[in-house]
Amino acid sequence: GGDWTSLEESSLPSDLVGNDLYGKTLGIIGLGNIGRRVARIGNGFNMRLLAYDPYVTDETAKKIGVKLLSLHKMLEEADYVTIHTILSKETRGLISARELALMKPTAYLINTSRGPIVNQSALINALANGRISGVALDVFEEEPIGKENPILRMGNVITTPHYAGNSREALEATSMRVSQETVRMIKGKTPLSLVNRQQLEELGFLPKK
Known part of the structure; x- marks a missing residue:
């Protein structure tokens, strides 16, 4: 008995409704110490683990429990893409318009590494046009980030202060x-x-x- 309402009719704000990680595909860019720890966390959620790292062998990846793919192939398949690589000539602008266009429109990008690895103007454009669902940023292309930066006012962006190690x-x-x-x-x-x-x-x- 009683009255029942659908999720759309309920008073629960839609921006408080999230997605399960369980069973989703996690794409990890960089399998250094942090990338490997993230893989272990993803494994705890029974996620399918993919990775891109040109310096890691298939044998090593297998021991970690991840499948190595090319960057573009991994971006096409991942529900969540998380970046854990150093900033270098090789990685600067690694994620730009072309790479963002390969991601699923339902996918999320996470960058806790270094801001310039992701091209910010391409990212803003992808977010504004619904090319990807959202992004979580712990770092920015220019730091400190300006108060007028449009990315701070976007509804599908989460920002954090790169301060997790202050315990x-x-x-x-x-x-x-x-x-x-x-x-x-x-x-x-x-x-x-x-x-x-x-x-x-x-x-x-x-x-x-």
Whole structure:
């Protein structure tokens, strides 16, 4: 008994109705430490895991539980695309108008990596024209982002302040890692988090590979 209403007739705002992750397809760009952790999270939701990373072998991807595809093929199949790669000449503008046009109109893009990996003008155009359903941005093409940036006023955009690592535990872990890396350098060992090996090789601090 009683009165029943459909979802459309109910007072629940449509923008509070989300989508299940369970069983959806997750596309991961970059299978470094963070990308692999994201894969584990996706696996917990029984998601189909796809990835694009030209530096990872099929064997390694299989161990992680993901299927490697070309960037464009992955974009065509994914319901959610999440970016976890460094910013370089190779990755700057990696996601632009062509790539966004390949995504499903129901798909969502997530960028917690570096802003310039995604072409912002192409993204705004895709969002405005319903080319993709939405985007979540933790980083921006220009930072700090201007208050008048149109992307901040779009209804299908979620923005966050790139501040997730500001917990006591994370800050303590960072301090510990810096100390450990300093000790390694003093002992003449190569830092585990080395990002400029080529420069150190050229200066003679490290043997060339």
